[in-house]
Amino acid sequence: MESGPLSTPEFKEFAKDVVLFCHITTRIKGRKHDDLLGKVGGRGFPHLVVMNAEGDVLSVVQRRSVEGFRAAVEAGEAYQALKSKADRTPDEELELIQMDLDLGNAKPAEALERLKGLEGADPEKVSALEAKLEAVAFDATIDEVLQSAGQPTNEAEQQAAIKKIGTTFWEHYQAGKRPSGAMQASTAFYSLLMQYGLNEKLVEPARAGLDGIVELHGSNPQAKAQIEKFRKEVEALEAGK
Amino acid sequence: MTRFATTLLGALLLAGGLAAPAAAQGGDLQGKLDKKLAEGWIKDPAWITDYDEAKAKSSESGKLIFGYFTRSYSY
Numbered sequence: 001m002e003s004g005p006l007s008t009p010e011f012k013e014f015a016k017d018v019v020l021f022c023h024i025t026t027r028i029k030g031r032k033h034d035d036l037l038g039k040v041g042g043r044g045f046p047h048l049v050v051m052n053a054e055g056d057v058l059s060v061v062q063r064r065s066v067e068g069f070r071a072a073v074e075a076g077e078a079y080q081a082l083k084s085k086a087d088r089t090p091d092e093e094l095e096l097i098q099m100d101l102d103l104g105n106a107k108p109a110e111a112l113e114r115l116k117g118l119e120g121a122d123p124e125k126v127s128a129l130e131a132k133l134e135a136v137a138f139d140a141t142i143d144e145v146l147q148s149a150g151q152p153t154n155e156a157e158q159q160a161a162i163k164k165i166g167t168t169f170w171e172h173y174q175a176g177k178r179p180s181g182a183m184q185a186s187t188a189f190y191s192l193l194m195q196y197g198l199n200e201k202l203v204e205p206a207r208a209g210l211d212g213i214v215e216l217h218g219s220n221p222q223a224k225a226q227i228e229k230f231r232k233e234v235e236a237l238e239a240g241k
Numbered sequence: 242m243t244r245f246a247t248t249l250l251g252a253l254l255l256a257g258g259l260a261a262p263a264a265a266q267g268g269d270l271q272g273k274l275d276k277k278l279a280e281g282w283i284k285d286p287a288w289i290t291d292y293d294e295a296k297a298k299s300s301e302s303g304k305l306i307f308g309y310f311t312r313s314y315s316y
Contacts (some may be wrong), residue, residue, distance in 0.1 A: 014307075021292070
């Protein structure tokens with residue numbers, strides 16, 4: 001980033017239209033705002049966002065190019081305009097709920113409340129958002145199930161925990177529950193489902209877990225070797241080896 | 242997420258380098274920050290590195306903040 005898009009003549013032009021703010025996480029104890037990355041929804045580096053003067057996140061940069069930065073600023077301006085508009089149509093209100101949720105500016109429970117009070121919006125879009133909210137709520141359930149496993153201190157306890165968690169996750173999976181796609185909850189869900197299937201010689205959860213992992217991480221070249229290893233284990237189970 | 246879950250995920254996935262968070266490598270954290278702040282890209286164009294100052298500048302100018310989040314501790 002720093003020797004690439006952020007050092008180009010195009011970026012210098014772009015910089016004239018915004019306030020450039022560089023936040024550096026230092027891990028220096030007591031340093032003011034050192035934990036800001038997490039507060040703006042960042043999970044890794046680099047993270048690029050557009051914010052207003054209050055520090056609210058208006059958009060997240062999706063493409064790491066000056067063109068992508070401009071698109072993010074435009075998306076931020078559109079979000080801000082929609083948020084400050086007094087007479088929003090039901091579809092605009094729905095769009096705003098979705099954006100608030102995506103940006104972390106509304107919690108799922110609050111979004112659901114706003115959705116309940118909304119009349120006249122496109123029913124298909126409402127259903128899609130309800131499904132998304134349900135998935136986000138399921139992410140919280142995943143975390144609760146993991147927390148309930150406590151802290152196994154040896155191999156036997158760990159295996160017992162995988163069995164307990166895996167059994168619960170498999171029940172949820174069969175009931176049609178799926179995580180939202182958020183990386184941490186989704187990875188935990190599918191990894192444990194797969195490991196449970198492998199440990200207990202159950203083909204279906206092992207396959208479901210592997211497919212979920214591939215969907216989440218299949219495009220990551222760094223994951224290729226690990227996914228291949230998992231694939232061989234699941235295929236061996238399927239082949240009855 | 243519990244340590245157990247994190248450990249388990251580490252064993253299952255992160256060993257493959259999927260998303261392992263970079264660990265602090267110790268050493269002089271202030272020195273690492275100073276080194277980062279001395280780099281050329283941060284001076285031209287000039288980045289504000291103080292959050293409160295950036296918000297004040299945004300308020301005063303009416304421009305949105307373009308926030309770039311990076312780190313110095315893994316230098």
